[in-house]
Amino acid sequence: MAEATPLYQTYNRAPLRFERGEGVWLVTESGEHYLDFAAGVAVTSVGHGHPHVVGALKDQADKVWHLSNLYEVPGQEVLAKRLTDVTFADRVFFTNSGAEALECAIKTARRYHFAKGHPEKFHIITMEGAFHGRTIATIAAGGQEKYLEGFGPKAPGFDQVPFDDIEAVKAAITDATAAILVEPVQGEGGIRPIPVEMLRALRDLCDEHGLLLILDEVQCGVGRTGKLFAHEWAGITPDLMAVAKGIGGGFPLGACLATEEAAYGMKAGTHGSTYGGNPLAMAVGNAVLDVVLGDGFLDNVRDTALVFRQGLASLKDRYPDVIEEVRGEGLMLGIKAKVPNTELLMAMRDEHLLGVPAGDNVIRLLPPLTVTAEEARDGLARIEHAAERIRAKTAVAATA
Numbered sequence: 001m002a003e004a005t006p007l008y009q010t011y012n013r014a015p016l017r018f019e020r021g022e023g024v025w026l027v028t029e030s031g032e033h034y035l036d037f038a039a040g041v042a043v044t045s046v047g048h049g050h051p052h053v054v055g056a057l058k059d060q061a062d063k064v065w066h067l068s069n070l071y072e073v074p075g076q077e078v079l080a081k082r083l084t085d086v087t088f089a090d091r092v093f094f095t096n097s098g099a100e101a102l103e104c105a106i107k108t109a110r111r112y113h114f115a116k117g118h119p120e121k122f123h124i125i126t127m128e129g130a131f132h133g134r135t136i137a138t139i140a141a142g143g144q145e146k147y148l149e150g151f152g153p154k155a156p157g158f159d160q161v162p163f164d165d166i167e168a169v170k171a172a173i174t175d176a177t178a179a180i181l182v183e184p185v186q187g188e189g190g191i192r193p194i195p196v197e198m199l200r201a202l203r204d205l206c207d208e209h210g211l212l213l214i215l216d217e218v219q220c221g222v223g224r225t226g227k228l229f230a231h232e233w234a235g236i237t238p239d240l241m242a243v244a245k246g247i248g249g250g251f252p253l254g255a256c257l258a259t260e261e262a263a264y265g266m267k268a269g270t271h272g273s274t275y276g277g278n279p280l281a282m283a284v285g286n287a288v289l290d291v292v293l294g295d296g297f298l299d300n301v302r303d304t305a306l307v308f309r310q311g312l313a314s315l316k317d318r319y320p321d322v323i324e325e326v327r328g329e330g331l332m333l334g335i336k337a338k339v340p341n342t343e344l345l346m347a348m349r350d351e352h353l354l355g356v357p358a359g360d361n362v363i364r365l366l367p368p369l370t371v372t373a374e375e376a377r378d379g380l381a382r383i384e385h386a387a388e389r390i391r392a393k394t395a396v397a398a399t400a
C-alpha cells in the first residue's frame with residue numbers, strides 16, 4: 001500500500017480508516033468505535049458532528065461559500081468583535097491555519113518596529129522545544145533541527161534560548177530584538193507549561209525593553225486549559241496572539257489577534273490571504289464560540305479535567321513502570337512514558353483509545369472539550385488496560 005499511494009510520504013499514518021465521528025467517538029469503515037482523545041491534535045474542540053456547528057456550516061453553505069477579501073465579510077466582523085470583546089485584543093486577522101496565524105504575528109511584530117523607525121529590530125526570541133508550524137519562517141522560529149534539515153538556510157531573525165530560563169532570555173535581548181514568542185503550554189514539545197511566574201517575567205521584560213510579547217495559543221487556546229486562553233492563568237496579556245486548531249472545531253481556521261498598538265504597522269496592502277476569513281470558516285468559528293462561551297462550559301472543562309488528571313495520577317502511582325509523569329493544564333494533558341511512547345500509544349490504540357505522540361517521550365491526551373466525566377473514566381480504564389498489556393509483554397520478554 002505504501003508504494004501504491006500517490007500521496008507524499010511525509011506522514012507516518014496509523015492504519016486506521018475512519019468514516020464518521022460522533023461526539024468523542026470515531027467510527028471506522030468496519031464499524032469499530034474508538035475513543036478520540038487525539039481530537040485531530042486538539043482541533044475538534046466541541047466533538048465530532050456537534051449539531052449547532054454542523055447546522056451553522058450547512059446554513060452558510062446554502063448562502064455563499066467564498067468571497068475573498070475584496071469585499072466586506074460580515075461573519076468576520078462578528079467573530080472579530082466577539083474575540084476582541086473577550087480578550088486583550090483590538091484587531092484580528094483571519095487565516096486558514098496555525099502557521100499562517102504565526103506568520104501574521106511575526107510580520108506584525110517586525111512591521112511594528114519598522115513603522116516606528118526601527119527596521120533593524122526584526123529578531124524574535126523563541127524557546128527550545130517550541131513548535132510554531134511548518135512554513136519556512138515558522139520552522140526557523142521553532143528551531144528544531146529535524147524540521148529545518150534540508151530546506152536551505154534557516155530564515156534569519158530567530159534567536160533560541162533554553163526552555164524556562166529567564167536569564168537566558170535577558171542575555172539574548174539586543175538592539176535588534178523585536179519580540180519574544182512562546183507557547184504558554186508547549187504542545188508538540190511534550191505538554192510543557194511555562195510557569196506563570198516565567199510568563200509574568202517575560203511580560204515585564206517586554207515592557208522594559210519595548211518588545212512585543214507574542215503568544216502561540218494555537219494548541220493551548222480556545223478553552224483547552226480550562227480558561228478561554230492559557231495566558232489568563234498568569235494574569236498577563238500579550239501584544240499579539242496566534243490562534244487556530246480548536247477555534248475552527250475541524251474547519252481550517254486561524255486568527256492573529258493584536259492590540260491596536262501592535263497592529264500599528266499593518267496598513268492596507270501589507271498582508272493578505274485569499275481564503276482567510278471565508279464565510280464558511282466564519283460561520284463555523286462563530287458557532288464554535290457560541291458553544292465554548294456558553295454558560296458553564298469552561299467550568300465543565302475544569303471539572304472534567306480534574307477527574308481525568310486525578311485518574312491519571314492514580315495510574316502513575318500504580319504503573320510507575322509504564323508512566324513516569326503526568327503533566328499539563330486542563331484538558332491538555334501529557335503522559336511522559338517510561339517505555340517508548342509509541343509502544344504505549346500502540347497499546348492504547350489496541351484498547352481503542354486515540355492519543356497523540358509528542359516530544360520528550362510524551363503522549364498527549366487532548367479530548368474534545370465536551371468530554372464528560374464518564375467518558376474521561378472510560379479513557380482512564382483503557383489506559384489502565386494498555387498499561388496491563390505492556391506489563392504482560394514485558395513479563396513474557398523477561399521469561400523468554
Ligand SMILES: *Cc1c(COP(=O)(O)O)cnc(C)c1O
Nearest residue numbers: 097098099131132133187218219
Ligand atoms: C499545530 C500548531 C501550529 C501549526 O498549526 P498548523 O495549523 O499546522 O499550521 C503552530 N503552533 C502550535 C503551538 C501548534 O500546536
